[in-house]
Amino acid sequence: MKRFIGFIKKEFYHIFRDKRSLFILFGMPIAQILLFGFAITNEINNVDIAILDHSKDATTKEIIAKIAASEYFSIKQIIEKESDIESIFKKGKVKAVLNFEKDFSKNLIKENKASIQIITDATDPNTANTISNFVNAILQKYQKQLNKKITIVYQIIPESRMIYNTELKSVYMFVPGVMTIILMLVSAMMTSISITREKELGTMEILLVSPLKPIQVIIGKVFPYIFLSIINAIVIVLLSIFIFKMPVQGSLFLLGLESVLFIISALALGILISTVSETQQTAMMISLMGLMLPVILLSGFIFPISSMPFPLQVISNIIPAKWFIIIIKAIMLKGVGLQFVWKETLILLGMTVFFIALSVKKYKIRLE
Amino acid sequence: MSISVSNISKSYKNVTALQDISFEVKKGELFGLIGPDGAGKTTLFRILTTLLFADKGSAIVANYDVVKDYKSIRNSVGYMPGKFSLYQDLTIEENLNFFATIFGTTIEENYDLIKDIYIQIAPFKDRKAGKLSGGMKQKLALCCALIHKPEVLFLDEPTTGVDPVSRKEFWDMLKRLQKKDITILVSTPYMDEAELCDRIALIQDGKILEIDTPESIVKHYPKPIYNVSANNMYQLINSLNAYEFNHSVYPFGEFVHYTDSRTDFNPEDLKAYLKTKKLSNIAIEITKATIEDTFMELAK
Numbered sequence: 001m002k003r004f005i006g007f008i009k010k011e012f013y014h015i016f017r018d019k020r021s022l023f024i025l026f027g028m029p030i031a032q033i034l035l036f037g038f039a040i041t042n043e044i045n046n047v048d049i050a051i052l053d054h055s056k057d058a059t060t061k062e063i064i065a066k067i068a069a070s071e072y073f074s075i076k077q078i079i080e081k082e083s084d085i086e087s088i089f090k091k092g093k094v095k096a097v098l099n100f101e102k103d104f105s106k107n108l109i110k111e112n113k114a115s116i117q118i119i120t121d122a123t124d125p126n127t128a129n130t131i132s133n134f135v136n137a138i139l140q141k142y143q144k145q146l147n148k149k150i151t152i153v154y155q156i157i158p159e160s161r162m163i164y165n166t167e168l169k170s171v172y173m174f175v176p177g178v179m180t181i182i183l184m185l186v187s188a189m190m191t192s193i194s195i196t197r198e199k200e201l202g203t204m205e206i207l208l209v210s211p212l213k214p215i216q217v218i219i220g221k222v223f224p225y226i227f228l229s230i231i232n233a234i235v236i237v238l239l240s241i242f243i244f245k246m247p248v249q250g251s252l253f254l255l256g257l258e259s260v261l262f263i264i265s266a267l268a269l270g271i272l273i274s275t276v277s278e279t280q281q282t283a284m285m286i287s288l289m290g291l292m293l294p295v296i297l298l299s300g301f302i303f304p305i306s307s308m309p310f311p312l313q314v315i316s317n318i319i320p321a322k323w324f325i326i327i328i329k330a331i332m333l334k335g336v337g338l339q340f341v342w343k344e345t346l347i348l349l350g351m352t353v354f355f356i357a358l359s360v361k362k363y364k365i366r367l368e
Numbered sequence: 369m370s371i372s373v374s375n376i377s378k379s380y381k382n383v384t385a386l387q388d389i390s391f392e393v394k395k396g397e398l399f400g401l402i403g404p405d406g407a408g409k410t411t412l413f414r415i416l417t418t419l420l421f422a423d424k425g426s427a428i429v430a431n432y433d434v435v436k437d438y439k440s441i442r443n444s445v446g447y448m449p450g451k452f453s454l455y456q457d458l459t460i461e462e463n464l465n466f467f468a469t470i471f472g473t474t475i476e477e478n479y480d481l482i483k484d485i486y487i488q489i490a491p492f493k494d495r496k497a498g499k500l501s502g503g504m505k506q507k508l509a510l511c512c513a514l515i516h517k518p519e520v521l522f523l524d525e526p527t528t529g530v531d532p533v534s535r536k537e538f539w540d541m542l543k544r545l546q547k548k549d550i551t552i553l554v555s556t557p558y559m560d561e562a563e564l565c566d567r568i569a570l571i572q573d574g575k576i577l578e579i580d581t582p583e584s585i586v587k588h589y590p591k592p593i594y595n596v597s598a599n600n601m602y603q604l605i606n607s608l609n610a611y612e613f614n615h616s617v618y619p620f621g622e623f624v625h626y627t628d629s630r631t632d633f634n635p636e637d638l639k640a641y642l643k644t645k646k647l648s649n650i651a652i653e654i655t656k657a658t659i660e661d662t663f664m665e666l667a668k
Binding site: 203210212366 | 418462466
């Protein structure tokens with residue numbers, strides 16, 4: 001036990017004396033969460049739009065006023081002719097143009113029907129989609145107002161309600177994802193690097209020719225990172241609660257347990273990587289290419305798994321991060337308990353045990 | 369016997385590192401493996417310290433088999449690899465403490481063993497190992513390898529890259545350790561260090577050329593050897609190499625070590641020959657063979 005503690009003490013010296021790894025450990029989580037929370041976002045806010053109003057009557061003015069009043073849009077420019085639409089998009093000044101047809105009010109009253117064209121800049125398809133949805137919603141609302149007195153028979157009114165993230169805040173989406181990335185990065189990459197560093201500097205040779213058992217070396221290596229990863233997870237959750245006002249609906253205790261499980265699986269992956277790489281650089285490359293990319297691309301963090309091609313959907317199943325994201329989203333946003341995520345937890349547990357077994361088996365007790 | 373190696377062979381992909389090596393080291397002996405870079409010294413050390421498997425043959429270290437009882441060996445030997453292998457970001461004291469702890473001991477417990485060495489580096493004990501000079505690094509590495517009072521100490525080229533003064537101090541320390549009943553197997557490419565060992569094995573290309581005490585090895589040198597000097601070293605070597613009766617010509621400091629192939633060699637003949645080559649200040653004196661001469665002769 002004394003040996004073990006001595007070993008862990010040494011690991012902490014390494015971590016705290018290496019400014020770079022310290023920065024990765026603590027700077028990165030905070031930078032990432034702030035970046036994803038503030039800068040990279042799907043939400044729309046004060047989007048610049050232009051209006052092309054061919055009728056300029058009471059109704060169109062009212063609609064324009066409503067749109068201008070909403071916090072989502074700000075009217076940047078009023079244009080006069082169709083040919084301006086193209087040029088204003090090309091200049092990149094606005095994201096959308098609302099085109100009201102001629103005689104809008106007249107048509108509405110006479111024929112009970114008037115049309116408005118929503119033209120959006122789809123170079124950014126997500127934003128384009130959201131803009132058109134928001135405009136639609138404003139128009140619907142206005143229509144309802146108009147129809148208040150009249151009752152139409154056989155009317156189907158779709159009423160959609162977003163639950164669990166009512167405000168459609170993308171930060172709620174990103175927090176679980178960023179947490180997953182960071183835990184993966186810190187745990188897998190840092191452990192694999194710290195083990196291969198011993199190999200590269202030759203100290204592994206001395207550790208092998210010492211009474212330390214392989215399991216003591218492995219646990220001694222990963223223990224500090226378990227500890228630091230937990231601190232990181234706590235920092236991330238605190239940041240999301242206090243800066244982004246993200247509610248954590250479920251039990252924090254369960255969230256903690258699941259995080260520890262995921263951390264351990266990532267650490268086991270890190271050990272596995274260190275057994276196949278001889279230098280710190282290889283370890284870092286394998287961690288980045290082999291772990292980070294799948295976590296970002298295939299875990300459902302940014303791209304929904306259901307819209308992936310079938311082969312990728314199958315592959316996504318072997319990525320621990322996918323299951324962890326499902327679990328923490330459920331706990332944080334839906335507030336469910338273990339009875340709803342036991343299946344995912346079990347899968348994650350199985351993977352963890354498999355990785356640990358494999359890495360202990362592959363850990364070399366000699367130099368060859 | 370502290371170390372007994374029998375018929376060890378080892379080859380990497382297409383390089384033979386060791387060929388049928390056998391030797392024994394007695395308890396408390398200071399045994400030197402002398403050979404140039406790439407002779408197979410490090411491979412042999414790694415086999416004996418249980419880090420590598422031999423392809424053929426067996427070895428016993430401190431009464432344990434290097435394959436079967438590798439765990440016991442790892443408890444009872446000290447190993448100092450050729451490459452500096454301590455934690456560069458830890459201070460002298462932290463390194464020493466760390467190695468003491470993982471071997472289940474403390475600095476105080478075996479302080480008498482390392483005292484002579486530690487005293488020299490103690491003033492810098494708060495300095496990080498990476499910032500130490502070559503000699504201090506080696507002293508620290510030796511302390512770390514000794515801190516658990518090993519039965520057998522393996523030192524792989526401990527003085528490579530160390531200045532002459534520190535090298536001498538280092539060997540003095542080894543001599544003192546030997547008195548404390550620690551068996552030491554040390555490798556070095558420096559022939560002058562060989563003379564400080566009790567017995568040496570000359571090793572080249574994975575084969576042992578000869579095993580004996582340094583004195584007998586030198587005594588067995590088959591020919592009288594001469595120190596030759598002249599005003600122009602380069603011209604001298606060229607001329608000697610061109611001399612039809614030469615047996616060996618090796619530059620050795622300010623002299624050239626020369627042996628002749630004839631049994632009735634007369635230095636005056638050589639002097640006359642060198643004069644024809646326009647050399648002046650020619651001196652030829654008989655001298656004692658060194659280990660280096662022997663090595664060169666055997667390696668021929």
